[in-house]
Amino acid sequence: MSKALIKQLIEEKVDNSGLYDTGIDGVQLFKITQPIECAPVVYEPSLTAIVHGGKEAILNGDKHTFNTSKYTCCTMSMPVEAGIPDASEESPLLGVYISLNSRLMTDLAIEFESVGGNFSQSSASSAPSGIASARWDADFTDALYRLLLLTDNATDIAMLASTRLRELYYSVLKGEAGSIVRGSFGVGNAIGRAIEYLASHVNENVTIDDMASKIGMSKAVFHRKFKQATTMSPIQFVKSMRLNNAAKRIAEGTNVSVAAMDVGYISSSQFSRDFKRMYGLSPKQWEKENKTKAASMLQ
Known part of the structure; x- marks a missing residue:
């Protein structure tokens, strides 16, 4: 099995720029045809496999680039700034986004540990990390292709989707990101x-x-x-989550004061100070300059 077949399958199913539901719970295909500058988003636990193009994310000041060389597993909610700098009609960002079923991954990780499964070491680091990348090995590629083949048949989805998702998750646990995934979902998480x-x-x-x-x-x-x-420290994490959520809501049209209260700020002046310290703009300036940016961001 090869990534080329997965890319061909995606190209057959998506036409215009956007996210496409597959009929499988939590599984979407995406195609982005215009560059998007970095904007605050909150990554949820997810699996992203890019088959063409690339994207970037800034986590606590460090830039990470994601492309076709590895798939990416976000194991926990993370406040980041993310963008797609080089997408175009001729060279779009193409891939698969899968929202992780935390209960299924936890059950699998614990079961795998209980039977003595061996995890490959992450090529990036042995320390826990909220975002892990891993090489597309044969097991992952085959499992992803078999999952996406279900999208043409509602009966196949109903009967086989949970089994094939389990197979895909298992391939992640066995791959280079396995030790990091275990740290987030397994015993002692x-x-x-x-x-x-x-x-x-x-x-x-x-x-x-x-x-x-x-x-x-x-x-x-x-x-x-x-x-x-x-x-990040726990305090930095909470503040980043609050401000990223607020920035995204403001860019989508939410009133600044409402966005501040929705994420837990009582003082509007404190919110404005924290916001400007993080993004270099006041909330009102951010609203004017980023009206559509965060709303269109692929998470």
């Missing part, structure tokens, strides 16, 4: 659970002491392990 809790409660006043106590760690250990996983 307390930090992963804490990150998802914080990501889904960014508008609430959750203290770091509370989170550390909840997962049975000292504040110092929790802080260290959290930073290993996200490259």
Whole structure:
């Protein structure tokens, strides 16, 4: 099996620029034909396989480039700035976006560990990371192709989609990103659970002491392990999540004050200060300059 066949399959199914539902829950095809500058987004747990073109993401000041050489697994919610700098009609960004079913991945990771499965070491790092890349090996390529073949038949999707998603997830666990995925979804994934809790409660006043106590760690250990996983301190993470969510909503047309309150800010002046410190623009300036940018961003 080859990526060329997957690329051909995608080209047969997508025409114009945008995201295309496949009928399989959480699985979408994408085609982007215009360049998009970096804008704040929140990556959700997902798997992205690019078959043509490339994109970039800036995480805590570090730029990461994603292209056809590796697929990418985002194992937890992450505040980033992302863009597609070189897309065009002649050379579009093409690929597959799969929203990870956290329960299925957790069950598989724990089961794999229980039977003594061996994970390949990530070529990037052995430390936990919210975004991991892995080489397209034969198992992953074959599993992805078999999954996408279901998209033409509703009966096939109903009968086989869950099985083939499981097969694809299993190929990820066996691949180069396997050790990182296990750190987020397998036994002892307390930090992963804490990150998802914080990501889904960014508008609430959750203290770091509370989170550390909840997962049975000292504040110092929790802080260290959290930073290993996200490259940010817990406080930086929460602030970035809040501001990225707010920036995206403002670009989509939400009133600045409403966006600030929705992500947990009580003081509008504090929101404006934090926003300008992160993006170099006031919320009102951001609204004028980025009206469509974040709304069109492929996440």
